[in-house]
Amino acid sequence: METEVFSGSQRQRWVIPSQPVEADALPPPESKLWIDSYRPSCEKEIAVHTRKVADVRSWLSAAFKDSARRNRPRHIQPKVLVLTGPSGAGKTAVIQMLANELRYEILEWNNPINSNAMNVSNESNDHFSGESYFSLVRAFQDFLASASKTPALSFESSSTASLGSSSQQPAPQPECNDHDRKVILIEDLPNISNITTRNAIHSAIRTYVRSPRTRYPVVFIVTDAVTSDPTADRRDTDRDIITIRTLIPPDLLNANLVKQISFNPIAPTYLTKALVRVADAEFRGRAGLRPDKTAIDAVVQSSEGDIRCAINALQFYALRKGPTAAKEPKRKTKGVAKPKTPAIK
Structure with missing residues (x-):
């Protein structure tokens, strides 16, 4: 039996199992949302x-x-x-x-x-x-x-x-x-x-x-x-x-x-700087898995100034890329012929 708990402020759905969860079944630390892990703590990071x-x-x-x-x-x-x-x-x-x-x-x-x-209207x-x-x-x-x-x-x-709290002071x-x-x-x-x-x-x-x-x-x-629905009643x-x-x-x-x-949408230069900061912190010591400049630029372009959307998209991209990125074969250099191995007779 499972119990569902909803967090209204974060729009998240949590499932609480009725039985204790084994340590091996817990998600790895990397599964935490980057938007929470790398929240800016000073002005230079925001x-x-x-x-x-x-x-x-x-x-x-x-x-x-x-x-x-x-x-x-x-x-x-x-x-x-x-x-x-x-x-x-x-x-x-x-x-x-x-x-x-x-x-x-x-x-x-x-x-x-x-x-x-809840669609609360005057009619309801x-x-x-x-x-x-x-x-x-x-x-x-x-x-x-x-x-x-x-x-x-x-x-x-x-x-x-x-x-x-019940410890309220009636003083001025x-x-x-x-x-x-x-x-x-x-x-x-x-x-x-x-x-x-x-x-x-x-x-x-x-x-x-x-x-x-x-x-x-x-x-x-x-x-x-x-408004995403242009036909909606104004x-x-x-x-x-x-x-x-x-x-x-x-x-x-x-x-x-x-x-x-x-506030205005985040400018592309600020957005790129923020994504680079997150990527550098997340993939420190794992350079082979770090999203490259092309990926970061694509995320910036598609997020339309939404920093939350951009960081979530970058994390999703990194999860899809996975550990196979470091094993990708190197491209052959154009114009250089591969030397033939002489046949042994």
């Missing part, structure tokens, strides 16, 4: 334009500086940052990379279910007003409420904050220091095409931002939607697309509390 990295760094630094001020005006904190752009543009990677540099923890929202797979309000979807919206509201009340933990002692806001830095990261958003759901999400965001007890900045990751398509104006309440947009930074 494939995003330096200007975009600088914009995000500047915004976060200013937000933390405002948090550290004593007797700060309530209207300036917390702030909201929305990173928009196509899939694989490095939006989340920049936030994760800067966590090492600016020394902050990331409190990340993960959908307990894949709500985006009654069907999706059941307990499962209501619980998802309530979980999102509870997440923001808990994030606003969670006492800060030392960066050195823990890299993950525990939301919903403490001073924020270098070891009291957190970023609320929200990427896998609940489906807000339903007007009731959207209003509930707006209410949760508004409550977090307006509450005098909250001080951590919020970062939303919004991926530009690409009204349905527009309603299902998440944009900064459908995500953020209008009163917050008009109150100068929201900053939008738009």
